[in-house]
Amino acid sequence: MAVGGCFCGKVRIQYSGQPLVSALCHCFDCRKLTGGLYTYNFIIKNVDLKITAGSPKEVAKTADSGNHIKNYFCSDCGTPLYGLTMKSDGTPDETTVLRAGILDDIGILNALPPKVEIYTGGRVSWVSPAEEAGQFTGMPPPP
Ligand SMILES: [Zn+2]
Ligand SMILES: [Zn+2]
Helix, strand or coil, X not given: CEEEECCXXXXXXXXXXXXXXXEEECCHHHHHHHCCCCEEEEEEEHHHEEEEECCCEEEEEECCCCCEEEEEECCCCCCEXXXXXXXXXXXXXXXXXXXXXXXXXXXXXHHXXXXXXXXXXXXXXXXXXXXXXEECCCCCCCC
């Protein structure tokens, strides 16, 4: 069981099982979303994620890819928590994009280096590709 939460502590989350994919994303939206230069994400099944405290605020947007996405933040401190991709029928995809940095235990992050890096054209010039991570200029093919 992995546990985490936002900066102010009002929102707490946990997930069970193992991430399907771990991905660094260098896209423009991820910079704006976090104020960082990229995001580090664990793709997990929706059914494996539980919000154990607080109620994240939803922000909907159409991504550059054309996908309709919903991102969730702590409504008090603004920490980005996770995102969902919406299917054309308006229901969420079966997986959640969890912002891995919200996890409490750095051991989990050490144990799960990125499998892929996506939107690599947006990587700043002085950040090196992660060792052994597949490199993709857009979204990778589905796992
Ligand atoms: Zn918070
Ligand atoms: Zn991104």
